[in-house]
Amino acid sequence: MQITNVFGGEHIPLSYEIFPPKGELPMEEAHDVLAELTKLDPAFVSVTYSAGGGGNTGFTSEIARLGRETFNLNMMAHLTCMGSTKDDVEDAIALMHERGVENVLALRGDPVPGKEARDFQFAKDLIPRLREAGFCVGAAAYPEGHAACLDLDEDVRHLKEKQDAGAQFLVTQLFFDNRYAYKFLDKCRAARIRIPITFGIMPFMSKAQVSRMVFMCGASLPSPLVKVLARWEHDPDSLRKAGIEYACQQLIGLAQHGVDGVHLYSMNKPDVAREIAEAVRPYL
Numbered sequence: 453m454q455i456t457n458v459f460g461g462e463h464i465p466l467s468y469e470i471f472p473p474k475g476e477l478p479m480e481e482a483h484d485v486l487a488e489l490t491k492l493d494p495a496f497v498s499v500t501y502s503a504g505g506g507g508n509t510g511f512t513s514e515i516a517r518l519g520r521e522t523f524n525l526n527m528m529a530h531l532t533c534m535g536s537t538k539d540d541v542e543d544a545i546a547l548m549h550e551r552g553v554e555n556v557l558a559l560r561g562d563p564v565p566g567k568e569a570r571d572f573q574f575a576k577d578l579i580p581r582l583r584e585a586g587f588c589v590g591a592a593a594y595p596e597g598h599a600a601c602l603d604l605d606e607d608v609r610h611l612k613e614k615q616d617a618g619a620q621f622l623v624t625q626l627f628f629d630n631r632y633a634y635k636f637l638d639k640c641r642a643a644r645i646r647i648p649i650t651f652g653i654m655p656f657m658s659k660a661q662v663s664r665m666v667f668m669c670g671a672s673l674p675s676p677l678v679k680v681l682a683r684w685e686h687d688p689d690s691l692r693k694a695g696i697e698y699a700c701q702q703l704i705g706l707a708q709h710g711v712d713g714v715h716l717y718s719m720n721k722p723d724v725a726r727e728i729a730e731a732v733r734p735y736l
């Protein structure tokens with residue numbers, strides 16, 4: 453099913469992100485994660501793409517096929533274009549068609565040292581080709597601005613270019629303070645970005661994970677979160693519980709604000725996803 457169809461219904465859609473497992477048996481592990489997520493009745497499940505030398509790019513569309521064929525899930529494959537030639541993108545499109553992928557999140561990808569942009573400079577350059585190839589296409593959005601763009605208004609103008617290029621919905625970067633999401637939504641609507649925006653939340657499980665995310669994505673750290681991290685830093689069980697509670701509060705707040713959708717960066721931890729889904733479902 454095209455992801456555009458999940459928006460605008462009676463309930464706010466809750467979707468999940470998984471990544472291709474890095475272990476010895478990635479497909480078996482992915483099978484187990486998808487089996488558990490299926491029980492949560494996801495609006496869709498997105499599968500990340502690692503072009504940074506992880507060597508697992510082929511697994512993205514394979515996992516998307518597994519989810520659709522084995523679990524009847526609505527799946528979305530991510531695709532990056534940083535450093536890709538037109539031929540590389542044609543190969544990726546052919547593979548996704550072969551594997552029955554319908555939905556694609558069109559991304560530039562992060563710069564890799566020594567790997568220059570080739571035929572695609574920005575995600576907006578990839579979007580028209582994916583639309584032409586028949587996919588339902590989403591793009592990434594950044595409530596606090598993309599880490600490399602210091603001016604949020606300019607970043608929103610670039611986001612509008614992705615809508616103009618054919619993006620049909622947006623999925624946001626994680627953030628820990630909903631106030632940024634609400635201001636961002638207002639900016640988007642003022643900039644005539646009308647496509648559905650689904651807001652991504654990541655439940656934190658450790659202080660190291662939060663620090664990594666803050667530096668990688670430029671997400672702000674609100675003081676209530678800093679206090680929680682300081683309090684439970686050396687107590688993993690309590691920190692896990694606090695991370696789940698914090699994510700639930702963010703998701704419920706977003707739902708009460710009336711957003712188009714919410715997306716959980718579930719980090720291949722279906723147990724965490726289940727606890728969150730059960731807590732927030734009544735609010736969606």
Ligand code: FAD
Nearest residue numbers: 500501530559560561562574575592598601610623624625
């Ligand atoms: P773009 O939209 O191309 O933007 C990149 C930068 O260029 C921004 O700073 C933007 O403001 C600027 N820009 C855009 N257009 C112009 C223009 N016309 N002129 C000047 N500057 C411009 N990465 C992966 O490797 N694999 C994944 O699976 C993955 N999944 C993601 C999922 C989500 C929901 C999100 C939010 C991010 C994901 N990423 C993933 C990370 C993403 O690849 C990086 O954030 C990347 O640096 C930017 O990708 P983009 O598609 O947003 O780029």
